[in-house]
Structure formats: structure tokens, C-alpha cells
Amino acid sequence: xxxxxxxxxxxxxxxxxxxxxxxxxxxxxxxxxxxxxxxxxxxxxxxxxxxxxxxxxxxxxxxxxxxxxxxxxxxxxxxxxxxxxxxxxxxxxxxxxxxxxxxxxxxxxxxxxxxxxxxxxxxxxxxxxxxxxxxxxxxxxxxxxxxxxxxxxxxxxxxxxxxxxxxxxxxxxxxxxxxxxxxxxxxxxxxxxxxxxxxxxxxxxxxxxxxxxxxxxxxxxxxxxxxxxxxxxxxxxxxxxxxxxxxxxxxxxxxxxxxxxxxxxxxxxxxxxxxxxxxxxxxxxxxxxxxxxxxxxxxxxxxxxxxxxxxxxxxxxxxxxxxxxxxxxxxxxxxxxxxxxxxxxxxxxxxxxxxxxxxxxxxxxxxxxxxxxxxxxxxxxxxxxxxxxxxxxxxxxxxxxxxxxxxxxxxxxxxxxxxxxxxxxxxxxxxxxxxxxxxxxxxxxxxxxxxxxxxxxxxxxxxxxxxxxxxxxxxxxxxxxxxxxxxxxxxxxxxxxxxxxxxxxxxxxxxxxxxxxxxxxxxxxxxxxxxxxxxxxxxxxxxxxxxxxxxxxxxxxxxxxxxxxxxxxxxxxxxxxxxxxxxxxxxxxxxxxxxxxxxxxxxxxxxxxxxxxxxxxxxxxxxxxxxxxxxxxxxxxxxxxxxxxxxxxxxxxxxxxxxxxxxxxxxxxxxxxxxxxxxxxxxxxxxxxxxxxxxxxxxxxxxxxxxxxxxxxxxxxxxxxxxxxxxxxxxxxxxxxxxxxxxxxxxxxxxxxxxxxxxxxxxxxxxxxxxxxxxxxxxxxxxxxxxxxxxxxxxxxxxxxxxxxxxxxxxxxxxxxxxxxxxxxxxxxxxxxxxxxxxxxxxxxxxxxxxxxxxxxxxxxxxxxxxxxxxxxxxxxxxxxxxxx
Ligand code: ADP
Ligand code: MG
Ligand code: MG
Numbered sequence: 070x071x072x073x074x075x076x077x078x079x080x081x082x083x084x085x086x087x088x089x090x091x092x093x094x095x096x097x098x099x100x101x102x103x104x105x106x107x108x109x110x111x112x113x114x115x116x117x118x119x120x121x122x123x124x125x126x127x128x129x130x131x132x133x134x135x136x137x138x139x140x141x142x143x144x145x146x147x148x149x150x151x152x153x154x155x156x157x158x159x160x161x162x163x164x165x166x167x168x169x170x171x172x173x174x175x176x177x178x179x180x181x182x183x184x185x186x187x188x189x190x191x192x193x194x195x196x197x198x199x200x201x202x203x204x205x206x207x208x209x210x211x212x213x214x215x216x217x218x219x220x221x222x223x224x225x226x227x228x229x230x231x232x233x234x235x236x237x238x239x240x241x242x243x244x245x246x247x248x249x250x251x252x253x254x255x256x257x258x259x260x261x262x263x264x265x266x267x268x269x270x271x272x273x274x275x276x277x278x279x280x281x282x283x284x285x286x287x288x289x290x291x292x293x294x295x296x297x298x299x300x301x302x303x304x305x306x307x308x309x310x311x312x313x314x315x316x317x318x319x320x321x322x323x324x325x326x327x328x329x330x331x332x333x334x335x336x337x338x339x340x341x342x343x344x345x346x347x348x349x350x351x352x353x354x355x356x357x358x359x360x361x362x363x364x365x366x367x368x369x370x371x372x373x374x375x376x377x378x379x380x381x382x383x384x385x386x387x388x389x390x391x392x393x394x395x396x397x398x399x400x401x402x403x404x405x406x407x408x409x410x411x412x413x414x415x416x417x418x419x420x421x422x423x424x425x426x427x428x429x430x431x432x433x434x435x436x437x438x439x440x441x442x443x444x445x446x447x448x449x450x451x452x453x454x455x456x457x458x459x460x461x462x463x464x465x466x467x468x469x470x471x472x473x474x475x476x477x478x479x480x481x482x483x484x485x486x487x488x489x490x491x492x493x494x495x496x497x498x499x500x501x502x503x504x505x506x507x508x509x510x511x512x513x514x515x516x517x518x519x520x521x522x523x524x525x526x527x528x529x530x531x532x533x534x535x536x537x538x539x540x541x542x543x544x545x546x547x548x549x550x551x552x553x554x555x556x557x558x559x560x561x562x563x564x565x566x567x568x569x570x571x572x573x574x575x576x577x578x579x580x581x582x583x584x585x586x587x588x589x590x591x592x593x594x595x596x597x598x599x600x601x602x603x604x605x606x607x608x609x610x611x612x613x614x615x616x617x618x619x620x621x622x623x624x625x626x627x628x629x630x631x632x633x634x635x636x637x638x639x640x641x642x643x644x645x646x647x648x649x650x651x652x653x654x655x656x657x658x659x660x661x662x663x664x665x666x667x668x669x670x671x672x673x674x675x676x677x678x679x680x681x682x683x684x685x686x687x688x689x690x691x692x693x694x695x696x697x698x699x700x701x702x703x704x705x706x707x708x709x710x711x712x713x714x715x716x717x718x719x720x721x722x723x724x725x726x727x728x729x730x731x732x733x734x735x736x737x738x739x740x741x742x743x744x745x746x747x748x749x750x751x752x753x754x755x756x757x758x759x760x761x762x763x764x765x766x767x768x769x770x771x772x773x774x775x776x777x778x779x780x781x782x783x784x785x786x787x788x789x790x791x792x793x794x795x796x797x798x799x800x801x802x803x804x805x806x807x808x809x810x811x812x813x814x815x816x817x818x819x820x821x822x823x824x825x826x827x828x829x830x831x832x833x834x835x836x837x838x839x840x841x842x843x844x845x846x847x848x849x850x851x852x853x854x855x856x857x858x859x860x861x862x863x864x865x866x867x868x869x870x871x872x873x874x875x876x877x878x879x880x881x882x883x884x885x886x887x888x889x890x891x892x893x894x895x896x897x898x899x900x901x902x903x904x905x906x907x908x909x910x911x912x913x914x915x916x917x918x919x920x921x922x923x924x925x926x927x928x929x930x931x932x933x934x935x936x937x938x939x940x941x942x943x944x945x946x947x948x949x950x951x952x953x954x
Contacts, residue, residue: 076118077113077115078095078113079143080102080108080110082099083096083100084103085097089168090117091113091166091468093169093170094329095113095309098113098309099113100386101407104382106379107401107403109149110312111144111162112144112308112310114133114137115307116167117121118283118307119286119308120305122280123283123287127283128847129276129280134276139280144659145496147312149202152275154205155186156193157190158183158191158271160181160182160184160273161182161313162179162310162590163178163181163278163279163310163471163896164178164306164308165177165282166308167304167306169298170882171291171295175282175284175285175288176211176214177215177290177348178215178216179204179348180204180207180211181208183204183275184269184270185269187271188252189201190201195318196771197318200315200441202245202509203348204315205252206248206252207348209267210255212267213262213263215281215282216277219765224255224258227239227258228247231254235247241357242582255488258868264780269486275310282308283306283308284935285306289881295400303760311405314396316346316349316396317348317349317844318660319399321369321399321400322392322395323346323397324347324352324395325342325394325395325397326350326352326392326394327339327341327343327380327392327395328340328341328392328393329927331912332390332411332413332416333415333454335413335415342359342360342362343360344357344359348396352676355823359645359712362376370784375402381800382705384429385429387407388413388430389410389438389570389927390410390416391407394406397873417443418444418447419929420438422590428512432599433949436597436946437950439593441946442916442943444593444594444939445469445935445936445939448586448935449467449533449535449935450535450582451582452566452581452929454582456579458575458576458579459575459577460573461574461575462554462573462574463542463571464539464540464541464573465526465545466568466569466570467536467537467538467569468526468529468535468538468569469540470534470535470570471535471568472494472513473494473512473513473567474511474564474576476561476564477493477494477511478495478497478547480495480500480504480506480508480510480940483507483511484506484507487510488510493511494514494515494567496513496516496517497516498516498517499516499523499524499525500524500525502524502694504857507636508529508534512534513529513534513537513567515565515574516539516540516587517539517540517543517785518538518544518861519538519860519861523538524857530933530935531933532614532935533933533935535567537567537573540574542555551844554574558632564576576804586938593942594800594942597942600949603922603929603944603947604907604928604930605623605624605931605932606625606626606930606931606932607621607626607931607937608625608627608630609628609674609931609934610629612673615673615678616675618934619635619678621937622937624681624929625681625683626674626682626683626684626687626931627677627913628685628781628909629674629685629843630689631667634666634667635695636667636689641695643659643863644663646658647754648692648695648729649729658887667761668762669765676772679774680775680776683777684779684781684839685775685778686820686839687745687759687782689783691742691743693730693735694881702726702727702730705723706723706724706727709723737800739849742892742901742907743876744782745782745786745790746790749790750780752797755798756801759801763815764803764812765812766815767805777816778815779838780818781818782794783815783822784822784846785819785821791837817837818840818905819839819841820839820843821842821890822847823847827890830896831896831897831900832899833897834897834901835901839905839906839907840894840904840906841909841931842903842908843909843910844890844908844909844911844913845910847886848877848886849885850884851885851889854878861912864876879911879912879915881915881918887925889909890925894906894925906926906928906932907930908922908925908929909930912939913930914930914932914936919943920942920943920947920950923947930944
């Protein structure tokens with residue numbers, strides 16, 4: 070045991086930088102004392118003293134008892150009161166305070182030092198007997214609860230019974246006599262429950278209280294809490310021993326909590342609640358209904374002015390919004406705690422922007438203050454805070470925002486019904502790429518299976534559509550077109566509301582508020598643009614998405630997928646005709662019809678992007694994704710076979726289709742005939758797409774709009790694939806330029822999404838104008854994990870067990886996939902100085918991955934439209950942090 074070491078600090082000796090040993094509360098009390106603010110005097114026993122207590126068989130070592138007594142003398146001198154004195158007793162609070170706050174996990178005791186004689190001294194001294202017994206009964210209860218481990222409700226129940234007997238509405242209506250009786254009853258509870266008399270020796274009270282607070286570090290709920298929040302178990306808690314001030318000495322006294330700014334809106338005005346003639350946690354415990362802090366202005370203007378002054382001092386000192394506990398004793402304000410206040414996304418943004426404007430912090434600091442996710446949270450429709458909905462189930466909060474509509478169980482039907490102008494919520498087990506139309510048509514999606522990176526979740530986030538996933542409580546009966554949750558039955562067409570920010574599912578159309586970027590958000594994003602280095606592009610496949618992203622500040626399109634253009638209901642038959650055609654004529658027909666459709670899509674997108682670069686990826690998925698499902702086909706054929714009426718022709722058609730589907734079936738489609746391989750084997754499709762792109766470019770330029778087209782070839786693994794396809798792209802481009810008599814500037818590049826492409830990046834870069842890392846596929850192929858299946862089969866287990874720290878499909882894996890990205894970028898630039906490098910996987914919108922992209926020196930990241938503002942802020946933060954290193 071090291072007695073040289075300092076285990077006890079007076080508040081005068083404490084400060085913020087001693088937080089690791091004084092705990093959050095102790096450090097803030099010390100800091101406020103040094104600032105000259107009105108803090109009742111006291112001392113802190115350190116977290117290291119807590120560890121000594123545990124090493125010493127859960128007893129306070131003798132030398133610490135002596136030390137405490139020494140400091141106590143000091144307190145007596147400062148206050149002119151004596152601990153244990155019969156006439157003028159010094160009363161104390163004993164308060165726990167860990168380094169990381171663990172709300173409600175550990176305990177506080179007030180009014181310590183009272184006993185049967187000193188309570189009378191206190192009564193005489195203050196000339197208020199009622200007050201003295203009010204303190205005493207509170208103390209006995211807290212001591213019984215915290216030190217002797219008697220459940221709090223036993224005291225609460227006794228109080229309630231007494232109130233009823235004497236017909237008292239509130240604790241304020243209890244008379245001195247009532248309180249005296251309560252004290253006797255409480256002492257009896259202690260005797261009955263703990264088998265001891267309530268201790269009358271103040272020093273015994275103090276030492277056992279310190280020991281109990283230290284001991285509470287290892288109570289069950291504290292351990293569970295630390296496990297859940299990844300807090301180390303050996304940190305220990307500090308104990309603060311502080312002179313009492315009294316908020317319960319009449320109507321010129323009170324207690325309350327105040328935030329220096331409104332934590333829900335961020336408005337720069339005091340926000341909080343107080344109660345007159347009350348003590349401790351009365352405000353929080355809901356003993357009486359507290360009053361808004363703004364009424365204090367009228368009720369006690371003098372105190373309110375003191376409050377304004379100290380809150381300003383605190384905010385200026387901490388340079389952040391503070392959450393403050395205070396007590397008023399006879400018109401004098403005392404501070405009992407301050408800490409950085411928790412706040413909503415909206416408030417976080419407003420406070421950071423306002424503080425920079427006020428000159429309290431600089432712009433860089435203000436950008437660092439905001440969690441990038443906050444920017445997205447404020448972009449969606451929200452449940453009206455005034456609404457009081459009936460919540461029937463809870464799933465995973467997969468994509469933020471609120472959505473309401475009629476329950477529909479199939480994507481096709483969702484499409485149909487929404488065309489009639491109805492709002493729908495698609496409810497399903499999970500969604501698949503074929504459901505995309507239904508997802509687009511719905512206000513939001515609710516699935517009963519699948520996690521945060523399931524298809525529905527990813528697609529919904531991409532579209533900025535609210536989504537609740539994996540809501541297992543809900544049991545869908547597709548045949549009856551209804552779902553059950555508990556014993557509640559929701560039928561097709563019933564209205565529900567989902568909140569993708571919380572995972573809640575509610576009955577009916579709940580009131581919502583409209584989304585928009587606030588003035589402060591726009592200000593923050595403007596500063597972000599000034600600070601960031603990375604370009605921010607978007608993944609957008611259609612005009613409306615491109616428009617949205619442009620409004621959010623996208624500097625181009627990093628990935629325009631063309632397969633979605635094939636999925637639209639009126640185009641699927643044409644695509645099928647193309648795939649199934651047996652003659653060149655048939656194929657030609659389909660292509661001729663598809664080309665102008667694609668062209669007009671591109672025209673729309675180019676127009677929306679107003680001259681910014683647009684990367685178009687040529688068709689990537691295997692063709693069988695456009696064909697009917699094999700099992701469904703077999704079922705249909707069986708039905709036709711046993712049907713009564715004559716349907717030979719229909720049957721023949723289906724059988725032919727089935728043969729084709731079987732023929733195209735692959736056991737590993739992800740590694741099969743797709744991407745540039747398809748472009749090489751079935752050249753007509755890519756040629757048609759390239760024609761559509763360049764014709765669109767020509768048309769749009771004629772309208773006076775600038776375009777920077779970039780053609781991207783997917784899934785290249787060997788430079789020869791790229792060479793061959795590039796030649797064809799250049800040829801088609803040339804033809805169209807000649808035809809239109811116009812010179813076009815364009816780039817041809819590749820998606821880098823296979824490990825071999827990374828290893829041979831130098832060779833590929835000699836031929837390509839740009840690289841865009843497709844980190845979804847690159848993660849699949851580097852890990853050898855299927856994105857569609859791994860999550861439910863084993864990935865969640867890996868994450869729970871800590872085999873993997875992060876989900877690599879959510880956050881770019883720095884040691885494996887990230888290393889490949891860095892290597893390919895460097896070696897690509899070695900052979901091609903002008904190589905542009907970006908990333909377009911889901912990772913492009915994820916802050917941690919964005920920081921890696923900054924580190925690797927990429928030119929841009931590309932993400933879904935609603936992630937663009939998030940990415941702008943994250944990119945700014947990454948740059949600021951890397952400059953500071
Ligand atoms: P918690 O960590 O649960 O907030 P605290 O130690 O802050 O617990 O104490 C709870 C409340 O007890 C405080 O908000 C304050 O109202 C009251 N309190 C604590 N110490 C004193 C004191 N010295 N004088 C008056 N009231 C006190
Ligand atoms: Mg507190
Ligand atoms: Mg891919």
C-alpha cells in the first residue's frame with residue numbers, strides 16, 4: 070500500500086484533468102470550485118481509493134479513515150459547523166461518481182450526520198422543526214436503501230400509507246408531527262429488515278456510507294451495465310463528500326436541473342425544471358410536477374439572474390452545452406454538478422453552428438462536434454413529438470424516417486395500389502431485387518427477417534426510405550393476407566406507421582413533421598465543403614435520385630447502375646425477349662426498342678447533374694435475374710398440365726422457357742456469367758448501352774447542357790478483358806461522334822472489385838482512365854463471404870463473439886480489403902499519372918470508411934443520395950483530423 074500517493078482531494082485541489090482519478094462528478098466539482106463558482110465545499114476520495122477498498126476485503130483502510138477525518142476538520146473550519154455536533158451540525162452528502170457516467174447505477178446519500186439529538190439542534194438552529202425532520206426522514210430512507218440494502222419501496226409504501234391516513238396530497242402537506250412519526254416508522258423498518266438499530270454515531274454513518282458507495286461499483290446492475298457498454302470493470306468509482314445545502318427549507322429554497330441550451334431544439338435559452346421547497350432528486354423522481362425554468366424568471370428573478378450568469382460562465386469555460394444540477398438555499402444559488410449535456414441530432418447541429426457563429430469555438434471544432442449520422446437523421450419525415458401512438462412491435466431501426474400507409478404484402482400489389490394514389494407500407498419476410506418496384510412504390514418497408522445490411526435495409530437506405538427490419542414478433546400469414554403480433558391481427562389495407570429511426574411499428578396514420586435541411590445544417594455543410602479534400606459523388610440510377618443528390622451537394626455520379634433501368638415493369642418483357650430470342654431478328658427488335666428507353670433515362674440523369682461527371686456502369690448482373698423463378702415456373706407448368714381446359718400453346722411456351730432458365734442456371738451466379746464477361750460473350754447489350762449513352766450525351770449537349778460521361782466496365786479481373794471492351798466502346802463513340810459531327814470528351818474506366826484486379830492494377834491502369842472500387846464485391850471476394858447469406862448464417866455470431874470487430878460489409882476492413890484498395894491505388898497511379906480513383910460501394914457513405922479513403926488518397930467517395938450530406942461532413946472531419954496528426 071502506498072501512503073505517499075494522494076487518495077483524497079479537496080474540491081480546491083481538484084480539476085478536470087484529474088478526471089481519471091476523481092471521476093466525472095468530482096472533477097467537475099473541482100473545476101467549478103477553481104472557477105470561483107458557488108459550490109458547497111467538499112472532498113473527493115479517488116477511484117484508486119476504491120480499488121484499495123476492494124483489495125482490503127471491502128473495508129476502508131485505516132489510513133484513509135484518518136485522511137477523511139483530516140479533510141473533515143478542514144470542512145468544519147470552512148463552514149463554521151461541526152460534524153456530529155448537537156447544536157450546529159455539519160451535514161454531508163455522500164455521492165458516487167465514476168469516470169464514465171453510469172446513470173442510476175450507483176447511489177447518493179443526503180443529510181448525513183443527523184441523529185436523534187442533532188436533528189433537534191438543526192431545528193433550533195434553523196428555527197424550523199419541520200425542515201429538520203424532513204431532512205432526517207430523507208436521510209434514514211437513503212441510508213437504509215444504500216448502506217443497509219433495504220428496498221426503497223418499503224419506505225415509499227410507508228410514506229404513501231401515512232399520506233393517505235392524514236389526507237395529504239403531497240409531501241408538502243405533511244406536518245412536523247407527521248414527519249416525526251415517519252422517522253419512527255422508518256427506524257422500525259431498519260430494525261425489522263436489517264436487524265440493527267439505525268446508527269447514531271455520525272462517523273460510523275460516514276464510513277459505512279463511503280464503503281457502501283465504493284461497494285456499489287460491484288453491484289449486479291452496475292456490472293451488467295458495464296458489460297453492456299464496454300466499460301472496464303477495474304476503473305472503480307470515486308466518492309464525493311460534500312457540505313449539504315438545503316432546497317427544502319421553505320419557499321425561498323428549491324432544487325432543479327438546467328441545460329444551458331435547449332437539448333431537443335438547440336435554441337440558445339435556458340431549459341430545465343425546478344421545484345421550490347424540495348431536495349435532491351425530487352424533480353426527477355416526479356414527487357410533484359416541476360415547473361419550467363422560465364417561470365423562475367418571474368418567481369425568483371434574483372436567483373434566475375444568478376443562474377444566467379453561472380450558466381454563461383460554465384458554457385464559456387467548457388465551450389459546450391452543459392447539463393447542470395443546482396439547489397437554491399434562502400435565495401442563494403449553489404451548483405452541485407455540471408456535465409456536457411446529451412442532445413438530439415437537431416440540437417447538436419444547431420448548437421455547433423451557433424457556437425461557431427458566436428465565436429465560442431472555431432469552424433473546425435464545430436464540424437468535429439457533430440456525429441455525421443446526425444445530418445441524416447434530420448433529413449427525414451419524423452413522428453410528430455406531440456403524437457402519442459400505439460406501438461405494437463419493435464424491429465431493427467434499419468433506415469431512418471417515418472412512413473405511414475396501408476399494409477400490403479406483395480411488391481407487385483404495392484406497385485398497383487400506389488398507382489391508384491394510395492400510400493402503402495410493404496410488409497414482407499425479406500425483399501429481393503425483383504421487389505424493387507414495390508419498394509419504390511411504398512412509403513416504407515417492414516420485414517420480419519434480415520438484419521441491418523439485408524437487402525431491404527440497404528435498398529431502403531439507398532433510397533432514403535424508412536425501413537424496419539427483422540421484426541420477428543410479427544407473424545405474417547400470406548394466404549390470409551394478414552399478420553399477427555401478440556394477439557392483435559392486422560389485415561391487408563389496415564393503416565400502420567413505422568419509424569425506421571427507432572424500429573417501432575405503430576397502429577394507424579401517426580402525425581408526422583416534414584423534413585428539410587435547417588439553416589444550421591446548410592451552414593455546417595458549407596463549412597464542410599471548405600474543409601474537405603475528398604470529392605463526394607452519389608450512386609443514382611434515375612433522374613429523381615440524381616436531382617435529390619444534386620440538391621444535397623453531390624459533385625457528380627460515381628455509380629449509375631443500368632440494371633435497374635431494365636427492371637421497370639414495361640421493360641422486363643423486352644429484356645426477356647432479348648435473352649430468349651432464337652433469331653437475330655428477334656434480338657435486334659428487342660434492342661431497338663430498349664435503346665431509346667435507356668437513352669431517355671440517361672438524358673434525364675445528365676440534365677439533372679448539370680455538367681458534373683456521371684459514371685455509368687454497363688450491365689452487371691447475370692441475365693437470369695431477369696427471368697422467372699425456376700420453382701414458380703415448375704409450379705405453373707404442373708398446374709397447366711392438370712387443368713381441364715385446352716392450353717397446349719401456353720404449356721409449350723412455359724416449357725420452352727423452363728428449358729432456357731435451366732440452361733442458364735448457374736450454381737455460383739455471383740462468380741458466373743456477369744459483368745464484363747457478359748459484355749464479351751453477348752456484345753450486343755453493351756453496344757446498345759454505349760450507343761444510348763452517347764446519343765443521350767449528344768442530345769443533351771444540343772440542349773446546351775454540359776456532360777462529362779464516364780463509362781465503367783464492371784468485374785474486370787484481367788487487363789485483356791478491359792482492352793477488348795474499351796476498343797468496342799471507343800468504336801461506338803467514334804461512330805456517334807462522326808454521325809453527329811461533334812467532338813465528345815469521355816472517359817472509360819473500370820470497377821475494381823476482384824482481388825486479381827487489385828494485384829494487377831498497374832497493368833489495368835495503363836489502359837483505364839479511372840478506377841472505382843466496388844467494395845461490396847471486393848469484400849465478398851476478399852473474405853470469401855457471400856453478402857446475401859453470411860449475415861444470418863454466421864456473421865452475426867462472428868460479431869457477437871468478437872471474431873470480427875466490425876461488419877466488413879458496413880465498415881471497410883482496413884487490414885484486408887483496405888490494404889488492397891491502397892495498394893491498387895498506388896500501383897495504378899504509378900503507371901497512369903492521371904488516374905482518377907474513387908469508391909462506390911456501400912462503404913462510400915460510412916464515416917469510418919470515408920476516413921480510410923482520405924488516408925489512401927482517393928479522389929472521391931460515392932454514396933446514396935441521402936448519405937451525401939453525411940459523407941460531406943465525414944470527409945471534412947477526416948481531413949481535419951489527418952491534418953492534426
Ligand atoms: P446522481 O449521480 O444520481 O445525479 P448526485 O450525486 O448528483 O446523484 O445527487 C443527486 C442529487 O442530490 C443532486 O442532483 C442534488 O440535487 C442532490 N445533492 C447532492 N449533493 C448535495 C448537497 N451537497 N447539497 C444538496 N443537495 C445535494
Ligand atoms: Mg447528479
Ligand atoms: Mg459488383
